[in-house]
Each structure stands twice: as C-alpha cells, then as structure tokens.
Amino acid sequence: MSESTHANSPRWRRLPGERPRQILDAALEVFGERGLAAARLEDIARSAGVSKGTIYLYFPNKEALFCEMIREIPSRHIASVEAMISESATAREQLRAYLRNSWDYVRTPPFEILYRLILSELHHFPDLYEQFIEEVPMRSMRILAGIVTRGIESGEFREIDPLAAGRMLHSVLFVHGVWAAKRARIPFMRDLSDNQVLDQLVDFCLHAIGQAPAPTASHVHT
Amino acid sequence: MSESTHANSPRWRRLPGERPRQILDAALEVFGERGLAAARLEDIARSAGVSKGTIYLYFPNKEALFCEMIREIPSRHIASVEAMISESATAREQLRAYLRNSWDYVRTPPFEILYRLILSELHHFPDLYEQFIEEVPMRSMRILAGIVTRGIESGEFREIDPLAAGRMLHSVLFVHGVWAAKRARIPFMRDLSDNQVLDQLVDFCLHAIGQAPAPTASHVHT
DNA sequence: ACGATTACTGACTCATAAGTAAGTTACTCT
DNA sequence: AGAGTAACTTACTTATGAGTCAGTAATCGT
Numbered sequence: 260m261s262e263s264t265h266a267n268s269p270r271w272r273r274l275p276g277e278r279p280r281q282i283l284d285a286a287l288e289v290f291g292e293r294g295l296a297a298a299r300l301e302d303i304a305r306s307a308g309v310s311k312g313t314i315y316l317y318f319p320n321k322e323a324l325f326c327e328m329i330r331e332i333p334s335r336h337i338a339s340v341e342a343m344i345s346e347s348a349t350a351r352e353q354l355r356a357y358l359r360n361s362w363d364y365v366r367t368p369p370f371e372i373l374y375r376l377i378l379s380e381l382h383h384f385p386d387l388y389e390q391f392i393e394e395v396p397m398r399s400m401r402i403l404a405g406i407v408t409r410g411i412e413s414g415e416f417r418e419i420d421p422l423a424a425g426r427m428l429h430s431v432l433f434v435h436g437v438w439a440a441k442r443a444r445i446p447f448m449r450d451l452s453d454n455q456v457l458d459q460l461v462d463f464c465l466h467a468i469g470q471a472p473a474p475t476a477s478h479v480h481t
Numbered sequence: 482m483s484e485s486t487h488a489n490s491p492r493w494r495r496l497p498g499e500r501p502r503q504i505l506d507a508a509l510e511v512f513g514e515r516g517l518a519a520a521r522l523e524d525i526a527r528s529a530g531v532s533k534g535t536i537y538l539y540f541p542n543k544e545a546l547f548c549e550m551i552r553e554i555p556s557r558h559i560a561s562v563e564a565m566i567s568e569s570a571t572a573r574e575q576l577r578a579y580l581r582n583s584w585d586y587v588r589t590p591p592f593e594i595l596y597r598l599i600l601s602e603l604h605h606f607p608d609l610y611e612q613f614i615e616e617v618p619m620r621s622m623r624i625l626a627g628i629v630t631r632g633i634e635s636g637e638f639r640e641i642d643p644l645a646a647g648r649m650l651h652s653v654l655f656v657h658g659v660w661a662a663k664r665a666r667i668p669f670m671r672d673l674s675d676n677q678v679l680d681q682l683v684d685f686c687l688h689a690i691g692q693a694p695a696p697t698a699s700h701v702h703t
Numbered sequence: 704a705c706g707a708t709t710a711c712t713g714a715c716t717c718a719t720a721a722g723t724a725a726g727t728t729a730c731t732c733t
Numbered sequence: 734a735g736a737g738t739a740a741c742t743t744a745c746t747t748a749t750g751a752g753t754c755a756g757t758a759a760t761c762g763t
Contacts, residue, residue: 273729273740294601296518299720310742312723321721379516379601381666388666397669417688423681426669427653434652444603444610447619447648459645466639467689495710495759521750532712534753543751705763712757719749727742733735 271309279317281307286328291372295325295380326387329377332369333395340364344402350410351469355461357406358432361399362457365436374437396433400425407468416468424468435460493531501539503529508550513594517547517602548609551599554591555617562586566624572632573691577683579628580654583621584679587658596659618655622647629690638690646690657682 274281285307289298300321304311318324343360345353364370373391381388404425410416435456442448448456496503507529511520522543526533540546565582567575586592595613603610626647632638657678664670670678 269729271728271741275740278740292604294516294518296516300722301720311721312743313741315722316740375600378597382514385666389668392668400669419684420681422669424685426657427681427685430656431649431652434656435648444607446611446614447622447644459642459649462641463646463649463689467685469688491759493711493758497710500710522752523750533751534712535710537752538710706761707763708759708761710757710759712755714753714755716751716753718751721746721748723744723746725742725744727740729738729740731736731738733737 278307278309278313282309282314282317282324283328283331286324287332287369287372290325290328290376291368295321295376325380326384329373329384329387329391332373333391336364336367336370337394337398341398341402350406350413350415351465353406354403354410354428354464357402358428358461358464359457361432362436362453362460365433366439366453368440371437371440374433396429399433400429403428410468415470417470419468427467428464431460431464500529500531500535504531504536504539504546505550505553508546509554509591509594512547512550512598513590517543517598547598547602548606551595551606551609551613554595555613558586558589558592559616559620563620563624572628572635572637573687575628576625576632576650576686579624580650580683580686581679583654584658584675584682587655588661588675590662593659593662596655618651621655622651625650632690637692639692641690649689650686653682653686 282303285303286298288306289303292298293302298321300314301311303324304314307314314324318327340360343356345356348356377388377391400422402425404421407416407419407421407424407428411418411421438445438448439453439456442451504525507525508520510528511525514520515524520543522536523533525546526536529536536546540549562582565578567578570578599610599613622644624647626643629638629641629643629646629650633640633643660667660670661675661678664673
C-alpha cells in the first residue's frame with residue numbers, strides 16, 4: 260500500500276563504496292555469534308541492510324568473506340595502539356602506559372570475537388592464522404620485549420630473557436582482556452572493575468620483571 | 482569374496498558397554514577438527530568404528546553428544562592432577578610442583594581441543610560453560626590461591642591478593658599450555674622445548690609473587 | 704540347535720542454506 | 734526526458750548432512 264513509493268525515498272540505494280565495510284561489519288557480528296559454519300549469509304545480508312545476492316557482488320564466497328574480515332578488522336585498531344608508545348619516561352612508565360593502552364584494545368568486542376574465531380577456525384586457514392599471529396600477538400610481544408630490554412639496561416628490571424618476558428606479559432594481558440570482555444559470564448571477573456584488574460595486572464607484571472625492591476633478606480612492609 | 486564370513490570373525494560385534502566411550506573419543510577428534518556445526522556425524526561414526534545409526538542409540542542428537550563430551554572428558558584428567566599436590570615442603574616447592582603437573586595436563590591434545598571448543602561454542606550452552614569454568618579454571622585458581630596464601634603466611638611470598646595471584650598464574654600457565662600443544666604452528670614457540678618454557682614460567686611466576694629474591698644471582702642457561 | 708532378544712546397519716526423507724542468474728530498480732549522462 | 738548501465742533483488746537450483754526406521758546380524762537362554 261504505502262510501500263510502493265511514488266515519488267521519493269527509493270526502496271534501496273546504490274552505495275558501492277560503502278557496501279564492503281557494511282558487509283564486513285555485519286559479518287563480524289554474525290560470524291562472532293555463530294561461527295563460520297553455522298553463520299547464515301542471509302543473516303549477514305540482513306544485518307548489513309542488503310540482500311544475499313549483494314554479498315556475492317563483493318566477495319566470491321563465504322570463506323573469502325570470512326578471511327577478508329579477519330584480515331581487515333585488526334588493521335583498524337592496531338596502529339592506534341602502537342602510536343601511543345611514549346618515547347621518554349622510564350621503562351617502568353612505558354610499560355605501564357603500554358599495558359593500559361593494550362588493555363583498552365583487548366577488551367573491545369571486536370577483538371574478543373576475532374581472537375575466538377582465529378582460535379577456533381585456524382585449522383583450515385594456516386596462512387591467515389600466521390598473518391594474525393604476526394600482526395597481533397608477535398607485534399605486541401616484540402614491543403614488550405623492547406621495553407623490557409631498555410629496562411634491563413637502565414637497571415630498572417632484573418636480567419630476564421626479554422622475549423620470554425614479552426610472552427609472559429602478553430599472555431596475562433590478553434587472557435584477562437578476553438575474560439573482561441565476557442565479564443558477565445565469568446564468575447571470578449564479575450565483582451572486579453576493569454581498573455582493578457588493570458592495577459592487578461600492572462602490579463603482577465612489574466614485580467615479575469622488576470629489580471628486587473629491597474636487597475635485604477626478610478623485610479615485610481605493612 | 483573373502484568378505485562374507487562363513488564361520489568366524491563376524492562383520493561387527495555387540496559392545497554396548499564400550500560404545501559410549503568409543504563414540505565420545507571419536508567425537509573429540511572430529512569436533513576438534515571441524516567444530517560443532519561443520520562436524521559430520523558420519524565421520525564420528527566411522528572414526529568410532531560404528532555406523533551413524535548407532536550413535537543415536539546412545540545419544541539423542543548431535544548437540545547432546547557434544548555436551549556430553551565436554552562434560553565427560555575433563556573429569557578423566559582433573560582428579561589425577563589434584564592428587565599430586567604435595568602436602569609438605571615449602572610453598573615455593575608446592576607451587577613449582579603444581580605448575581609442573583598442570584603443565585603436563587595443559588599441553589595434552591584433549592585439553593587444547595576442549596579449551597578451544599568451549600571458547601568458541603560457549604554462547605549456546607551457558608550451563609555447560611559455567612560447569613567447565615567451575616571445574617577447570619576456577620579449581621585451578623583456587624588451588625593456586627591456597628598455595629599463595631600459605632606462602633604469604635610463611636613469609637615466602639609478598640603480600641598479594643591470593644585470588645588475583647591465582648588468576649595471573651593460571652592465565653600464563655594455561656595460555657602457554659595451549660600454545661605449546663600447537664607449537665609447530667606458532668613461530669615464537671618453535672625453538673623452545675617444553676622444559677625451557679616451564680622454567681621460564683616458574684621463574685616469572687616466582688618473581689611475581691616472591692619476596693625479594695633469594696641470594697642466588699641469576700641462572701641464565703647457555 | 705534354534706528361536707527370542709537386543710545391538711547394530713544403511714538406505715531413506717526432509718530441511719536447510721550456499722551459490723546462481725534472470726529480472727528489477729536506482730542512478731548517470733547526453 | 735529517457736536510453737543506458739551499474740547496483741541490487743528475488744526466486745531458483747542443488748548439495749549436504751541430521752535424524753529415522755525397517756530390516757539384518759550377533760548373542761543369549763534354554
């Protein structure tokens with residue numbers, strides 16, 4: 260009745276420039292909810308505000324859409340985290356700052372979803388997996404290792420294998436990020452605020468790699 | 482030809498007692514390889530050495546089989562890990578021992594698969610998820626927290642929130658376990674032996690929660 | 704030895720969703 | 734304006750695999 264537009268407001272619009280991104284965002288949502296195999300292209304289409312056929316104008320098939328999504332999404336965020344590394348200050352402060360920034364990234368829903376999808380579907384896309392590993396965790400570890408190295412040189416940190424330390428720091432940080440993103444469903448995260456968890460992380464990490472605070476044998480401060 | 486057995490060796494045997502376990506093991510393999518949605522019941526049947534119909538004699542449907550698998554498998558291992566907690570010795574030694582035992586459990590393929598499946602399919606089985614969380618990570622964290630508490634009392638460890646410490650220790654340990662299980666595909670794990678990683682873990686963790694380190698200077702191998 | 708019973712098989716049905724292509728609508732350019 | 738074309742839709746085909754069930758083979762009881 261009032262559906263058939265006589266004059267204005269067309270039923271749909273041509274937006275070839277924006278479609279890929281709209282579809283990729285919808286794909287993240289639906290793949291994140293159901294996984295690669297169980298996700299329906301029609302759901303992605305509906306969520307993107309287009310019809311199923313349109314997806315095939317921009318992506319050859321379901322798998323390719325999935326891969327493209329994995330490739331595209333992290334590149335949006337990573338750079339901004341890295342840009343924030345402060346040059347000056349002590350290694351301690353650098354580490355604190357980097358942990359705080361990563362913490363904000365790592366708790367976002369897109370990251371949690373991506374991490375989960377990568378983990379569960381990596382079997383069938385080895386190249387994709389390696390790219391992700393290189394672009395997210397290894398990058399993070401290398402930066403952490405760099406900070407640790409500088410801290411060792413300045414005497415702030417104890418002598419520890421910087422790459423190993425980077426791996427350790429990364430693992431606590433990322434796991435807690437994933438947990439925090441799903442906080443409501445995880446009992447032992449429910450009563451903690453994000454800032455509390457971050458404080459615990461920083462405290463734990465700094466003690467793990469820090470120089471002994473006091474060289475004397477037993478000296479418990481209140 | 483020689484297939485139709487005249488006298489001995491029947492084409493199949495009746496093993497109602499062993500079928501459930503056989504099917505569950507096969508399910509772990511196939512679900513682990515393809516995920517819940519993409520796994521084919523026929524593949525599970527073949528891997529279990531039965532036909533598809535047989536699965537339906539023991540499990541009402543695919544989802545139920547999946548859930549039963551998630552429920553059944555971890556219970557086989559957990560108890561054995563917990564049994565190994567030594568009562569005597571210092572908290573330091575207890576922690577070392579517990580990390581070593583968990584390390585062996587956490588690197589096994591079944592654990593890696595289960596962890597991955599839980600992470601990717603938890604959406605649709607909240608009760609199952611909560612059970613797993615309670616039975617595996619929380620159990621582990623509580624034990625770790627207990628050891629930490631004792632270490633604080635004895636003055637071996639610094640004053641730290643034991644539950645927070647338990648969470649931290651658990652997260653490094655488990656992530657490295659998962660990585661180690663998939664070592665071949667993870668660049669930064671390839672050149673490390675399991676024992677090297679364990680040493681790094683223990684070193685990192687003891688420093689993180691330890692009192693000002695013991696007199697030993699540093700034991701950087703090679 | 705030979706029914707009776709129970710464990711198991713395999714060929715079937717049927718729903719679902721990926722991928723396709725012919726048709727339709729919005730926009731462009733003269 | 735109105736022909737031309739690029740963007741999009743919709744109805745279709747087809748493959749796949751979950752779940753079923755009538756029948757078959759192994760084992761038990763006597």
